[in-house]
Structures are given as C-alpha cells and as structure tokens.
Amino acid sequence: MQLTGKHIINAAPAVVWAMLMDTDTLARIVPGISRLEKTGDHTFNSILEIKLGPVNSSFTGNLQLENVIVQKGFTLRGQQNSKIGNASAALKIGLSLVNAVQTEVAFNGDIRLSGLLATMGQRIMSGVANTLSKQFFANLEKEVEKANV
Amino acid sequence: MSIKISVTVNGVKHHDRVEPRLLLVHYLRDVLRLTGTHVGCDTSSCGACTIHVNGKAAKSCTLLAVQADKTKIITIEGLAEDDMMHPLQEAFKECHGLQCGFCTPGMIMTAADLLQHNSKPTEEEIRAALKGNYCRCTGYHNIVKSVQYAAAKMKAAKKPKKEVVL
Amino acid sequence: MSTNDWIGKSVRRVEDKRFITGMGRYTDDIILPQQTYASFVRSPYAHAKIIGVDIRAAKSMQGVVAIYTGADVASVNGVPCGWQVNFKNGDIMKEPKHPLLVADKVRHVGDAVAIVIAESQAEAVDAAQAVNVEYEELPCVVNAAEAVKPGAPLVHADVPANTCYDWSLGNPISEVDEAIHNAAHVSTLEFVNQRLIPNAIEPRSYNSSYEAATDKYTLYTSTQNPHLIRLLMCAFVLGIPEHKVRVVGPDVGGAFGSKIFHYTEEALLTWCTKKIKRPVKWTSTRTEAFQLDAHGRDHITKADMGFDKDGKIMALRVKTFANLGAYLSSFATCVPTYLHGTLLQGLYTTPKINVDITAVFTNTTVVDAYRGAGRPEATYLLERLVDLAAHEMNMDPAELRFKNFIPPFDGINQPGYQTQVALQYDSGNYEGVLKKGLEMLGYENFRNEQKEAAGNGKLLGVGFSTYIEACGIAPSAVVGSLGARAGLYEVGQVRVQPTGKVSVYTGSHAHGQGHETTFAQVVADKLGISMDDVEIVHGDSEAVAFGMGTYGSRSIAVGGSAIVKSIEKIIEKGKKIAAHKLEANADDIEFASGKFTVKGTDKSVGFGDVALTAYVPHHYPAGLEPGLDFSSFYDPANFTYPFGCHIAVVEIDKETGNVILKRFIAVDDVGNVINPMIVDGQIHGGVVQGVGQALFEGAEYDANGQLTNGSYMDYCMPRADDVPMIETAGQVTPCPHNPLGVKGAGEAGTIGSTPAVVNAVIDALWSGGHKVKDIRMPVTSERVWRAMQN
Ligand code: FES
Numbered sequence A: 001m002q003l004t005g006k007h008i009i010n011a012a013p014a015v016v017w018a019m020l021m022d023t024d025t026l027a028r029i030v031p032g033i034s035r036l037e038k039t040g041d042h043t044f045n046s047i048l049e050i051k052l053g054p055v056n057s058s059f060t061g062n063l064q065l066e067n068v069i070v071q072k073g074f075t076l077r078g079q080q081n082s083k084i085g086n087a088s089a090a091l092k093i094g095l096s097l098v099n100a101v102q103t104e105v106a107f108n109g110d111i112r113l114s115g116l117l118a119t120m121g122q123r124i125m126s127g128v129a130n131t132l133s134k135q136f137f138a139n140l141e142k143e144v145e146k147a148n149v
Numbered sequence B: 001m002s003i004k005i006s007v008t009v010n011g012v013k014h015h016d017r018v019e020p021r022l023l024l025v026h027y028l029r030d031v032l033r034l035t036g037t038h039v040g041c042d043t044s045s046c047g048a049c050t051i052h053v054n055g056k057a058a059k060s061c062t063l064l065a066v067q068a069d070k071t072k073i074i075t076i077e078g079l080a081e082d083d084m085m086h087p088l089q090e091a092f093k094e095c096h097g098l099q100c101g102f103c104t105p106g107m108i109m110t111a112a113d114l115l116q117h118n119s120k121p122t123e124e125e126i127r128a129a130l131k132g133n134y135c136r137c138t139g140y141h142n143i144v145k146s147v148q149y150a151a152a153k154m155k156a157a158k159k160p161k162k163e164v165v166l
Numbered sequence C: 001m002s003t004n005d006w007i008g009k010s011v012r013r014v015e016d017k018r019f020i021t022g023m024g025r026y027t028d029d030i031i032l033p034q035q036t037y038a039s040f041v042r043s044p045y046a047h048a049k050i051i052g053v054d055i056r057a058a059k060s061m062q063g064v065v066a067i068y069t070g071a072d073v074a075s076v077n078g079v080p081c082g083w084q085v086n087f088k089n090g091d092i093m094k095e096p097k098h099p100l101l102v103a104d105k106v107r108h109v110g111d112a113v114a115i116v117i118a119e120s121q122a123e124a125v126d127a128a129q130a131v132n133v134e135y136e137e138l139p140c141v142v143n144a145a146e147a148v149k150p151g152a153p154l155v156h157a158d159v160p161a162n163t164c165y166d167w168s169l170g171n172p173i174s175e176v177d178e179a180i181h182n183a184a185h186v187s188t189l190e191f192v193n194q195r196l197i198p199n200a201i202e203p204r205s206y207n208s209s210y211e212a213a214t215d216k217y218t219l220y221t222s223t224q225n226p227h228l229i230r231l232l233m234c235a236f237v238l239g240i241p242e243h244k245v246r247v248v249g250p251d252v253g254g255a256f257g258s259k260i261f262h263y264t265e266e267a268l269l270t271w272c273t274k275k276i277k278r279p280v281k282w283t284s285t286r287t288e289a290f291q292l293d294a295h296g297r298d299h300i301t302k303a304d305m306g307f308d309k310d311g312k313i314m315a316l317r318v319k320t321f322a323n324l325g326a327y328l329s330s331f332a333t334c335v336p337t338y339l340h341g342t343l344l345q346g347l348y349t350t351p352k353i354n355v356d357i358t359a360v361f362t363n364t365t366v367v368d369a370y371r372g373a374g375r376p377e378a379t380y381l382l383e384r385l386v387d388l389a390a391h392e393m394n395m396d397p398a399e400l401r402f403k404n405f406i407p408p409f410d411g412i413n414q415p416g417y418q419t420q421v422a423l424q425y426d427s428g429n430y431e432g433v434l435k436k437g438l439e440m441l442g443y444e445n446f447r448n449e450q451k452e453a454a455g456n457g458k459l460l461g462v463g464f465s466t467y468i469e470a471c472g473i474a475p476s477a478v479v480g481s482l483g484a485r486a487g488l489y490e491v492g493q494v495r496v497q498p499t500g501k502v503s504v505y506t507g508s509h510a511h512g513q514g515h516e517t518t519f520a521q522v523v524a525d526k527l528g529i530s531m532d533d534v535e536i537v538h539g540d541s542e543a544v545a546f547g548m549g550t551y552g553s554r555s556i557a558v559g560g561s562a563i564v565k566s567i568e569k570i571i572e573k574g575k576k577i578a579a580h581k582l583e584a585n586a587d588d589i590e591f592a593s594g595k596f597t598v599k600g601t602d603k604s605v606g607f608g609d610v611a612l613t614a615y616v617p618h619h620y621p622a623g624l625e626p627g628l629d630f631s632s633f634y635d636p637a638n639f640t641y642p643f644g645c646h647i648a649v650v651e652i653d654k655e656t657g658n659v660i661l662k663r664f665i666a667v668d669d670v671g672n673v674i675n676p677m678i679v680d681g682q683i684h685g686g687v688v689q690g691v692g693q694a695l696f697e698g699a700e701y702d703a704n705g706q707l708t709n710g711s712y713m714d715y716c717m718p719r720a721d722d723v724p725m726i727e728t729a730g731q732v733t734p735c736p737h738n739p740l741g742v743k744g745a746g747e748a749g750t751i752g753s754t755p756a757v758v759n760a761v762i763d764a765l766w767s768g769g770h771k772v773k774d775i776r777m778p779v780t781s782e783r784v785w786r787a788m789q790n
C-alpha cells in the first residue's frame, strides 16, 4: 500500500532534523512506540503498540535510517513482526525549506502487510495510516512548541 | 484468575467460575454442553450463535460469559415449551426452512425476536430482520416462508383468546 | 393409489427434528474423554523460506501437551491427488508433495508450519502464538496467466513454468481455427471466472482418537465422503491398515464441495493422536477457512464463437488458464478438464469445438471442486457468448438459442446425443425449458417494460442461461480411462429386520440434502411400507460397507440406484420365500404394495411375514439361505445430464450503478423427482450461490499473495435482503439409464444462475446504449457505474 503525505512545521529544517535524529524525541513522535532502542548509528530496535480496527497488537522489529542526507532527508526502512502478521515499510522522508522558520516534511513510500493484518486490516489500513500520520505531525508540532518555549 | 457467574439458561440456574476471556458461546457449548448454539465465524457476522439474553436476540460470540452474569438466557434447546414446539420450529420443518441445519438455531432465535415485536411482518421486514444471519444452503426463500408461516400460525392461535376478551 | 406411494411427494424431512431443537451433532459438538485441542502456526507470507522454527518458549507454556513441526513429519507422505491428467505430449502431470506440515518453504498464506496441542483450545492458541518462525520472504505469483511466463517465481522448484499440465479436447484445432476464420460473425470474450470461497457455515472440524489396547483409530470429520477419506488417509498418507480406522462424518453443516477433499489436518491429527495417545480436536476458525478450504473457479479465459449469417453456431474455441493454487487438492485436476472441457457443447449443435487448458500452480490457496465444479465455468462461457452474440448480431437471445438447440431426444427411441467433447448426453428436451421460462417471464411484456423503465432513471435487463451439466458421477470405466484413481460407483445395503422394519446403509453422505427423507421415500415406496419403518444410516465407515460419498449431484442417481438394486434382490428372495409359504411357484409371485401375491389369485402374504420367515426359517425353501439383507455396488452406465433454463431480471440505478435482482426464474429438468420440496430447496440455494458469484463474491489477492478479503466483514455473500423469492418450475425428461429415472439436482442452481444474472446486467446496459461486451464479476455498483460512463 502506498503512503504519501506532507505537512508544514513551524521550525527551521535544522531544528526538525535534530528532533528526527534524536532517539528520545523520535520515540515520542512516532505514534505507538513503546520502546525504541538505538543499536547502531542509524539502527534501532523497537516495540510498537498499534490498533488497526478489529486487530490490535504489539509489534517488535527493527528500524533503519538509510540514505541519510543531513537536513534533507532519509529513508526509513523497517520490519515489524507481530502475532497477527508482519509489516514491512520503506518510507522516504524529505525536508525542504519553506522559509527561515518553516519546514515542509514530506513522506512517500509503501507498506506491505501479511497474515491476519493483511486479511482483516487492509480494508481499514489507509484510514489508519492517515490517522497515524496525522498523529505523527501533531506530535512533531508539540515537540517543536516545547522547544520554542 | 476466574470469575464467578450465575446465569439462568433455559430456566435452569447455573453457578460457574469462568475465565474472564471466555466467550458466552463457548460457555454455553463447552461448559454447559448446549451445543445447539453454533459458531460460524470469528467476526460476529454470521448469526449462527444467536440466543436470547433477557428476552432479546443477541450474538453469543459478541458477549463474554462474565457479561452474562445474572441474566436469563434462552437457547434453541429451551425454545420449545414442555415438548410443544415453538411455532417457528414447526414452521421451519413444514416449509423446508433448513437444509444442513447449521444456521437454523440462530435463524430461529432471530426470527423469534422479530415475531415478538412484529406479529405480521412483511417479506421485506423479515428479510431485513434476518440480514445478520448467513445461510449458505437455502437461498433464504424457504426461511422467509417459514417465518411467514409461523407468524400466521401464532396469530391464529391468539385469535380465539381475543374474541373471548371482546 | 396406495398410502405407501411415497415417490414424488413433498414429504417433510425426517432429519429436521434434531436440527430445529438444537440436537444436531456436528463434529465440533463432540468432546471425548481426555480431549486435547490443536492450534496451528501458519505462514503469514505467500512464499517464503523457513529459516528456523523455535518452539522452546511455547513448549513450556501452561497446558501444552505436544508441538510438532515440519521436521517431525518429514518422512510422512503428503496428501494425494485422486485424478491424474496427462500433458498433451503424454507426460504425467506434475504432482508436488503436499506435506502435512511444511519444513522447507511456505507456499501460500496459511500454510502450516507447526501444530500445537494443549489441554484447552485457549492454551493451544496462546502457545501457537509463542512459536517463533523466522522466514525469508520470496517473490510470489498469484495470477495463473502470469505464472507460466518466463521468469515468474516458481512455486515448486521442480515444476517448470508452474505448469501442472496442459490439455486439450475436441476437434483438431486447425479445423476449429478454419471454421472460426470462415464464420460470418465471431463473438469473442476475454474474461475472468473469479475465485470463490465456498464458506459452508460450519467450519471444518476434526477429532481423531487412538486406542492403544486395540490399535484402533476413530476420526470424526466434517466430510462429504468418510470412506474416501479413510482410503486416502490410510493407504496413501499414513500407511495404516484401513480396518483399524473408523471414519465418521456426523452431521455436517453444509459443504458445497469444500468438504470432499482429504485435508492435511485430518491426516495430521490422526498421526498426532497415536503419538500422544489422547484424542486431538481441531476446528477451523473462519479466518482459517478462508485461507485453507479449497477455493473454487479461478479461470482466465479467451473464447471465440463463430456463427454463420443466420446465427447458427459454427465453432467454439476456448483457451483457459486454470489456477490450482499452491498444491494439488484431491480432485483439483479433473475440474478444469473433465468437468469443464467436456461440457462445452452446451445445449447447442456446434459442429467444431476445441478447448485448451493450462493448469497452473500459484502462491494461493488450493482450488478444487466448488458447487458445480467446472460446469459453472463452462456454462458461464457459453451463455455469456451466446447472449453477447445476440446483442452483436442484433438478434433476440431466446431466438438465437432456439435456432441452435439440439432437438429433443429421449435416449430410448432416439439415441443419446454424441458431443464433440467426449460425452454422450442421455436425454433432453432443451426447447421445452426455455419455452416454459419465457412464459413465466412474460417475455413480450417485459420488452415493453424495459423501454418504459429507461424513462424513469432505471435500466431494466433480462438475462438468459440455458445450461446442461454432467451429474451422477460416474461410470467407473469411463472415468478410469480419463485418469480417475478410484471407481465412482456407490454402495447401498438394505437390511430387512425380522419384524419387517428396514435399515438402509448408504455410502452416500448428506450434509443438507435430506437423504434420510428422500432415500427413505424410495425404499418405503418400493417395498410398499410406511416411511416410519425405514431408517437411513450413512456417514460411518464402521456401519456402511463402503461408499464414494456425495458430490457431483450423484447421491440419488448413483446412491439411490444402488439401494434400488438391493431392494430388487430383497424382492427376488422374498418371492421365493412367499412362494414356499403360499405353495406356489416363485415365478407366479408378484410383489406390489407391500404384498406378495400369487398372480391372478387373492392368495397373498405380507412383507412383514416374509421378513419374519426369513429370520425364523422353520418352514423354508430348501437350499435358500436365511436372512433378508442385500448389498449392491451400483456403477452407472453413463453420467446423467440435467438441464434447464434460468432467467434473471435486474434493475440498474442509472445514478449509482446499483444492481437489484428483481426476479429469478428457474426451470430445471432434473429427470424424475422423488421429493419436489427438497429439489426446490436445492435449486433455491444453488441459485443464490450462483447469484453470489455474479453480484457479490470474489477472492481478492494483492500482489504479495495476501488474501485481502478473508473474513465475513470483507467477503460479501448474499444475505436475506439481497435476493428475491426464486420462481421455480420443473420439466421431466427421465434419465433412461438408471432405475429411478433421476438425474440429480444439487448443482443445477449454481450452474445455471450466474450467467443469467450477468447477461441481465449487460442487457440492461445495452438497453441504455452502453454497448459493453463484458463486465467483471462480481458485478458491483462501481463496475456498473464505470461501464455507464463510457
Ligand atoms: S459465531 Fe458468527 S456471529 Fe457469532
């Protein structure tokens, strides 16, 4: 399934970038993360708790940042496993300057589901993805506000 | 951990300790061994598990056994009164409203609920009332006929009483 | 007319009482002493290498009794395929192993990697979730036409181009090509006959137990054919002696083909029960049912039908890719070939026919017989083409059919009809059913209504389907020469008890068809006794000598005939006993209405008296054995060929594309009818399943081989408010080659109805000026709406 979206954040690219690169902040921003553990420069182990309509599960897996270009973007690649099926994703995240105090964050990529997740979850997946990305940007905004205070 | 419940099923009071996650349908089938209530799905879509809880039709796979605490339940086994078949049971036989019989208990319990509050349903109303119950065998044709037949029977049975009152 | 004339009456069903009171006994209702429960670890991927299976955590969980993985059953055979089809060049079809648990790589979502057995169902499920399987995902293929292309991922490493076999039948292709080339008009359709999921409301369930003291097994299984399961499981999979295994198919909650097959779980549970020495039970969840119960249809077809200038069909050419799924299910191979290719004559005199089939493995659930099995696909192809041709040639679709029908023949005074595709039809009167259907419809009136409707924001359409099927499966010698690895006779034993009560043991199996009533009607009628005095026993390998089971609308035609054969033997012997009692010659004894009478006299003796004498043979014919108990194996002389005419009327909302099925007319000729009420019921149910294919149902796989509508929330089947009352009528052209003159009725509804509905939608669209050739099933509002935008 294809995922795309973008949102303008009231902060300079350098600020947004710093947040995305900080493990603790990232853990607060990405919806559903209950644990994020740095295992290397750009690699993490994670536990996510996600509710997808009728299915509701805890995912464990890994996340990697690839093709990292400072303040410009990266590819987030991840494999998440759960008892009700697995999800793998590759999301390109791009930052671009709107003006000195605003950054556009865009993402685009694809997510693959398997097992019960695919059978029962697919139908509502795009709705869920929508909600999750909204949450992501809302969380990011909150972090920005916190930083601005 | 188990929780104490007491439920009246088909007029008999039962006290049991159940696991909190036990579904009512499994309580009926596996604990009380009332296997007339069937399980046809895992998404609450088929209606094979329909019973009456406090007089109203409910899918027993959508309830936990603990939620049935202190309720009165009627299952297909308890629908006939002292060996007198419920008019719907007779009607399903008379009109060939069943084939494999797997959906039948749920169908009858759902239809019984309908006839409780609508004694003269139209074909459309019957079809609408039964749309939560899947039947893969009959094409619904004879199920609808059965409900119509039972409605007529129940009305006829009531009539003399009314005349007496008048 | 005697009171014991039972045949032809709508006798109410004797089996109903237990079902309407909740006393039916289905496999999942059975709990045995020491019962354990199984749950499976199944693949979430369509195609992946298994890197490792870690059962350590699961093994120590509460209630766990045992866990087995693919490695444990590596030396056990896989489940077999019962029908061999050869490649065109004579090579034997590819038959990869279908293991009980996979060890190397999974080939479809739901493929079983491990079985977990525990004290309770919940504990089994918990522990199954704790089994860790590491996979390496592989590219997969789901579409049959894609799977044969070079470079497509291989489902089985040793099956090149994923091709199980290629096969053709009919006239030489050069002749057919030429006839099509010379045709005045050619109608062509490229279409998908989509994959369907059978969805009997009772999920599959098995309970297998083993008794060490006697070395005996008992398997309770939701099956259509207990003896066949026993044979396949014992002889081909587990290598245990058949006489040590009892297989019981108790009440079964619908099947529609999906419970014919020998599934891996049946054998695996039986293997496990001996290991743990306790009964093991498994009942499929609905989610598993979607992923594992053999699916139906899934053909990708291109077909051309050539006509002369007057609308006479000159030739038919068919090329089909048939998707078999990841493994071979028990009868998968005969469905696209002998149950499909052989039916492409339809009801028409088409002189040249060629059909070409490529059967293909993909990373999907197995595909096998589903109600109709091959015949719905053949009928859909023919009937869609004929209706399309009528539109294209601006002819009336009913007229076009009348022009091409095979003329009536009874199979006695006129010979059977030899088709171009191997079969010989037994008897038929095809014009008759269409005429009757048109009458019921009020055809002339309809065309006027259709014109009026267009003014009211609606499009009305009528669709026809005149079908034929091959049922009463099947003459053993014929199917044997075509690759069947079993005979297809049936067994019927009639045991007259000393008091004249009758127990009948049939190898046929009922799961909704009402054998306990219909068969009892036959027996009571033939013996002139009350139906109350007859009991039908079926479904238990220990009670019934043998049997081939119920599918292919064969029960009454083959199973019923076997019983009649045994009754004939009973009467024959009864005459000898009666002759002795009446001091007459056996040749002079007649049997009628339950009495043996000396011809031309009023000297008679009742059936009950004769029965008693047979068991208390004090005054008895010399040399005659006591007892009154006969068994027969009936092997039919030919298939039976029911046929009929189905007509659908639909209304399309021009704004939304929503299709409403307004009327459905079914005129079916199923030969003689034993119980009209039951036959009607079979037609109703069959029609609605066919309507389901036309308007609602269809398995949807995504590119990763995930079934994306694998639940009742996503896979749409007809509900009560989706369909109208079905208007049925019959015509009777008896079958000339079986003793009851019956043809079978179980599949007719499904075979005839689907194209009628789709043709009606197309007719409605043409009436609104939308000249579309095809619309993909299921015909959803969206698809109709899109068709109207062009
Ligand atoms: S079991 Fe299907 S609705 Fe309850």
Ligand code: FES
Binding pocket: B097, B098, B099, B100, B101, B102, B103, B104, B134, B135, B136, B137, B138, C201, C253, C254, C512
């Ligand atoms: S009678 Fe079989 S599902 Fe309704």
